[in-house]
Amino acid sequence: MKKIILSKLYHKDKNQIRINFEYNYEIKEYVKKHPLVKWSNTYKTFYLPFSKENANNFCVYLRKKNYLVDFKKLQNNKINTLPKKLSPEITSSIDLFKKWLVQMRYSNNTIKTYISMIELFFKFHSEKNIQQITKRDIEFFNDEYIIKNNYSSTFQNQLINAIKLFYTYNTNQYLDLQNLNRPKKSKKLPEVLSLDEIKQILTSIKNLKHKTLLSLIYSCGLRIGEALNLKTNSIDLNRQLLHIKSAKGRKDRFIPISPTMILLLNRYLSLYFPKVYLFEGQANAKYSTTSARQVLKRGLSKTNITKRVTLHTLRHSYATHLLENGTDIRFIQELLGHNSPKTTMIYTHVSTTSLQKIKNPFDDFNI
Template identity: 55%
Template sequence: MQERPIIIFSKSHHNGQEVLIVGFEYNLELKEYVKKFPGIQWSSGLRSFYTLFTREITNSLFQYLRAKNYYIDYSAISNKRKNDRHDGAKKKFVLDANISQDLKKNIKLFREWMQQKRYSLNTINTYESMLLQFFRFKHPKPIHSITETDIIDFNTNYILANRFSYTYQNQAINTIKLFYRDRVNCILIADGLERPKKSKKLPVVLSIDEVKSILASTPNLKHKTLLSLLYSCGLRIGEALGLRVRDIDMKRRFMHVRSAKGSKDRYVPLPERMKALLIEYYSCYEPNDFVFEGQNGGAYSTVSARQVLKRSLLNTGIEKPITLHTLRHSHATHLLENGTDLRYIQELLGHNSAKTTMIYTHVSSTSLDKIKNPFDEFDL
């Protein structure tokens, strides 16, 4: 099997602008694919492809490349405040592309094991990518010579130095631990290894008027139907794009969400207004298999869905940091504010634990409004 190329993101200045450099060893298939990304150019001086460096463009390009399962090393551009003397962060370590043939073989076998265990494709790709980063960091150390000290070294001088998130740090440790348990049949990481404390961030939530404003700013019927479905049924974007026509029962007004997060199926009720919008959409677009299909068939891409939301937000004046997942958060919060029991919301969203659903009590305006503030009794 042909080895997939490794792509390295870095920053530079070109023609007076800050640009994103897209570096990789020559690969014709990858070269032709990169050339199709909007706004990307070739520079003879830089001897690389480049595009304007913005957060939005970088994220879009990352998702565009990941759609083809390419590996992207973005350690050279991860956010790090300069001259920060309070966090003890070390200079970032940029990985090279080397990895032994023995490791490639073992990672391939580990990927096949995950496929047999029915891990989601997204999880498989993430774990594989993390293993590649770890072993490239420790190159040329052989697989059987790795110790817990190497994990601490990777955690300190790569993950923390590059300011990667709590989630990334914890997932990387779990990935290495699982790999060694399956491939080397050993417990490499002791249970006593310190884990990061999880940050407790509250989700951004839209008001009902803001949701209406976004949908009103989406004239395209297909795009409006997609965003409406995300909000009205509280779906994750992967769940919405994975829906097939056969999964929606118009008569009973239910949809069957298959193999959602955690490989769990669930049924979600379809609001009457959403049913009417879907009927209109079906009549116009006549989807064959997936409810939302791309121009060349198959499921609509996540990158395209993000662009849909981005365009819809332009004319709304909303300045909140909004993603497609914000529509799901808003759906759950509005249900809670309308008096829906948390247990039902948990079932509708497909949460494993009620603790996950409880977060919406912290952002619900109805719950907060019930608090009687003593300042209201002041006579000023």
């Protein structure tokens, strides 16, 4: 029986019901259909407003599908209700920190995440000012807020990054930032699609713009932000090169475009005539990430693929297929824009070609 765990979450200055389950496409789609359920990009979880009535109604809704509902954490998990406002002094410091992040050219997503985390931290320690915070205050916040509210290790690591950067800007000589302990990261392997599954998705999409977008993400191993930030002058059709500008880590790189992709791009450009961005939405604005996800979702719905597939899965699949075709890992690192070869090496663990070359000792038995 499929199990769903309900627990408490403090989000957007309100208590919420957090919905946890081991990834399952059927459960995800059913949960999303509930009129009160929303998705939090901050906590990477589904949730709905906290109330006894909502909890009871949602349990009934889940049991219609015979899902097992565990709501013990909803009953026992204490949430610290935080103040809605920060002191003027803290607010002013956070505003200056935000301006500094902008000046240092951090991405909008990073700035938004770090600011929300710093605000959360200081709401928890609302009785203290910036210079009074100690290492023990950070550990206490981890114990009494992050752990008790069942937030992920990724969230905890991001919080530590945000605090360290905040105090790099707002110097506190008494705060020992070097020895802040971090939780161990889970070592999850990326989901990878086969070549046949990639073809299923791309051939299921009839809209030329949508097909070109997903094809380019896969054929060049792009992050979704990189694809949507492409401008019409990012493509050199004569040299068959794609110029990625100011990608993650503010790095530029060139990626070769396959001849088949060139043909598809030419068809797309001759029909749509984008003005600024290669992929444009309404009023010539940049195409949105939400719209791109919907394109993939509709494509997947027309296939028999049951894996957990995101736009980033296309990038993982591109890298894995390159490795399986014999491409040197150093070239793959360059194409993906990875700083460290260690990041790229993860694809050696999901390459079926590499795994199939391993001789199983059981083959030496004559049974």
